[in-house]
Amino acid sequence: MDFWIMIEKMLEGFEKTCAIFFLTLLFSLPLGMIITLLSKSKLKIVSGITRFVISVLRGTPLMLQLIAVTYGPYYLFHISVSREKLIPVVIAFSINYAAYFAEIYRSGIESMPVGQYEAAAVLGYSKPKTFMKIILPQVIRRILPSATNEIVTLVKDTSLAFTVSYQEMFTIGKQIANSQTSFVPFVVAGIFYYVFNALVSFIMRRVEKSMSYYKM
Amino acid sequence: MKMKKILAVMLAMLMLVTCFAACGKKQDADADSPSKTETKKKFVMGVDPEYPPFSYLGDDGKYTGFDVEICRAACEYLGWDFEVFAVNWDNKLIQLDSKECDCVWSGMTILPSMKEAGYIISKPYFDNKQVLLVKENSGFNASKDLAGKDVAVQSGTSGEHLLQEDLKSLADSFKNVVACDSFLKCFTELEGNAVDAVFVDEPVAVSYVAKNSGYKIIDENLGAEQYGIAFRSGDQELCNEIEKAVAHLVESGKYAEIAEKYPDINKDNLTFLK
Numbered sequence: 500m501d502f503w504i505m506i507e508k509m510l511e512g513f514e515k516t517c518a519i520f521f522l523t524l525l526f527s528l529p530l531g532m533i534i535t536l537l538s539k540s541k542l543k544i545v546s547g548i549t550r551f552v553i554s555v556l557r558g559t560p561l562m563l564q565l566i567a568v569t570y571g572p573y574y575l576f577h578i579s580v581s582r583e584k585l586i587p588v589v590i591a592f593s594i595n596y597a598a599y600f601a602e603i604y605r606s607g608i609e610s611m612p613v614g615q616y617e618a619a620a621v622l623g624y625s626k627p628k629t630f631m632k633i634i635l636p637q638v639i640r641r642i643l644p645s646a647t648n649e650i651v652t653l654v655k656d657t658s659l660a661f662t663v664s665y666q667e668m669f670t671i672g673k674q675i676a677n678s679q680t681s682f683v684p685f686v687v688a689g690i691f692y693y694v695f696n697a698l699v700s701f702i703m704r705r706v707e708k709s710m711s712y713y714k715m
Numbered sequence: 716m717k718m719k720k721i722l723a724v725m726l727a728m729l730m731l732v733t734c735f736a737a738c739g740k741k742q743d744a745d746a747d748s749p750s751k752t753e754t755k756k757k758f759v760m761g762v763d764p765e766y767p768p769f770s771y772l773g774d775d776g777k778y779t780g781f782d783v784e785i786c787r788a789a790c791e792y793l794g795w796d797f798e799v800f801a802v803n804w805d806n807k808l809i810q811l812d813s814k815e816c817d818c819v820w821s822g823m824t825i826l827p828s829m830k831e832a833g834y835i836i837s838k839p840y841f842d843n844k845q846v847l848l849v850k851e852n853s854g855f856n857a858s859k860d861l862a863g864k865d866v867a868v869q870s871g872t873s874g875e876h877l878l879q880e881d882l883k884s885l886a887d888s889f890k891n892v893v894a895c896d897s898f899l900k901c902f903t904e905l906e907g908n909a910v911d912a913v914f915v916d917e918p919v920a921v922s923y924v925a926k927n928s929g930y931k932i933i934d935e936n937l938g939a940e941q942y943g944i945a946f947r948s949g950d951q952e953l954c955n956e957i958e959k960a961v962a963h964l965v966e967s968g969k970y971a972e973i974a975e976k977y978p979d980i981n982k983d984n985l986t987f988l989k
Contacts (some may be wrong), residue, residue, distance in 0.1 A: 500774045508776045566806070573813040580813040664803050664810065671772075674801065677765030677899045678772040680926060 500679050508675065512668035514603055519588055519657045519667065524650065526593035531600025535608065538601065556598035562662050565591045565700035569663040584665040592660075596653060603645050607638035647703040651696050757796040760786045761816030764801040765897055768922050768979045769822035769942075781977045782820050788969055789960035805871050807899055808834070818946050818957070822916070824873035825943040833948035837958055839941030842984040845874050847933040848905065848913040848920045855912065858935055862888040864911035867901040869924035870894035874914045877938040885937070898923075905930075943984070961987070 538549040556564070566631040581587055607667040612633055619629040658669035668691060672684035742811035753763060762770035779797040790797035801815040807819050808829075825836050832879065847866070849855045855864075866889045868875045875894060880884040886892050893910055895901045901913045902923060913920075917934070924930050946954045964970040965987045974982055982988055 500772075500776070504774070504776045508772075566809075570806075570809055570813055580815055582815075629747065662799060662806070664802060664806075664815070670801075673897070674764040674772045677897050678767055679766075680899055680923065682899075682903070704869065 512671035516657045516667045522589045527596035530597035534613045535600035535604040553598045604643050607642040615680040637713045640710045643707045723792040759798045761802045761819040762821040763804045768977045784973045792960045815828045820944040826939045833945040835954045837944040839943045841942035846917050851931045863890050865891045865903045866912045867893040867910040868914045
């Protein structure tokens with residue numbers, strides 16, 4: 500196979516890899532915050548259920564969750580499987596990563612000293628206002644390094660989508676490798692992932708720097 | 716101020732995503748559009764895209780192989796639209812069940828367990844057997860020479876199945892049976908001396924030996940088996956139609972013509988050409 504045809508095929512796959520990556524971030528970052536707030540709810544049932552959901556999402560392989568989300572509805576309710584595989588893939592990735600982000604948010608929120616809440620109360624800030632204006636910006640600054648960790652992992656985890664025949668870059672690389680008995684596609688895939696992740700790390704560093712105002 | 720920056724980053728991401736989504740959609744539409752009429756039946760063929768010479772990604776980046784070409788010709792004869800769907804071999808029957816494809820047709824060994832589970836299996840079209848691929852200068856000439864040695868096999872294949880059941884005594888004579896998730900990895904293990912032989916389908920081994928020097932095949936007629944096409948239970952009619960179309964291809968000589976293109980497939984093993 501011509502080298503450029505290979506690159507072209509893998510770029511096609513890379514588009515799909517990017518689609519998983521960006522859509523997952525878009526949904527899992529806010530969803531994680533909702534899960535955190537639910538898990539900190541004063542209602543015992545709500546926080547209990549949320550914690551159980553987090554433990555299931557973190558305690559089972561993502562590969563299994565992908566299969567469950569994609570084929571579960573068919574086997575349980577005979578809803579035909581989506582032809583556009585991106586939908587179940589993004590759902591599975593989003594809920595899985597939301598669980599991880601939720602724990603990261605929690606670590607950030609719980610690390611804030613009580614004094615800040617007290618000071619805000621003295622200054623007459625309402626509870627939601629305290630959270631949005633004082634706590635959250637500092638939390639975001641604090642959790643950025645661990646969030647970057649998760650985001651970098653997400654880039655590499657996209658390769659799991661092959662389990663449900665979503666033709667992302669690594670799946671195509673594997674197909675070329677086995678069709679042409681060559682290891683070159685794996686090398687190319689490695690370079691693609693590395694460059695993409697280098698870019699992600701760079702951007703995250705810039706964001707961290709821009710938020711240094713909140714550093715304590 | 717800082718929050719605005721974050722918001723800007725998120726918006727930029729959103730825009731990127733929409734871009735990608737739009738690109739993806741356009742391509743899909745292009746792929747679907749040619750000759751798509753409501754009345755035309757569409758036949759989706761499920762293949763393992765990593766199984767040369769039966770089904771693989773060709774030099775031009777499109778799926779090809781013996782099975783793919785036969786199916787395309789059969790669909791042409793029937794006047795159906797034809798589409799290739801790459802399955803994940805470990806989940807192929809789940810994907811068939813959930814109607815992602817209409818058949819699994821990709822050098823698939825007919826197992827009694829498939830018939831028991833209710834799948835409709837076509838008439839066998841290929842007599843396969845398992846061989847041992849070893850290095851030419853290794854001095855191994857028969858399976859008994861490999862006693863106490865390491866042998867690789869692709870997981871999920873009939874070869875692995877055989878080593879666990881019918882050929883268990885042979886497997887027990889080996890030191891280790893190493894399961895790899897693709898043929899390429901099995902062959903690389905052999906090349907790197909991590910294993911001493913690969914237990915593999917004959918056509919795959921022949922194709923590999925043709926492309927790479929320094930290997931030889933030990934053929935002891937192990938694990939004779941046959942390839943067939945799997946359809947969902949209840950699709951007997953579909954199976955009949957495809958079988959009829961293939962029979963027509965055999966009569967018209969088109970079948971032999973396609974087989975000519977794949978020298979790695981031993982013509983004596985194609986049951987329809989006997």
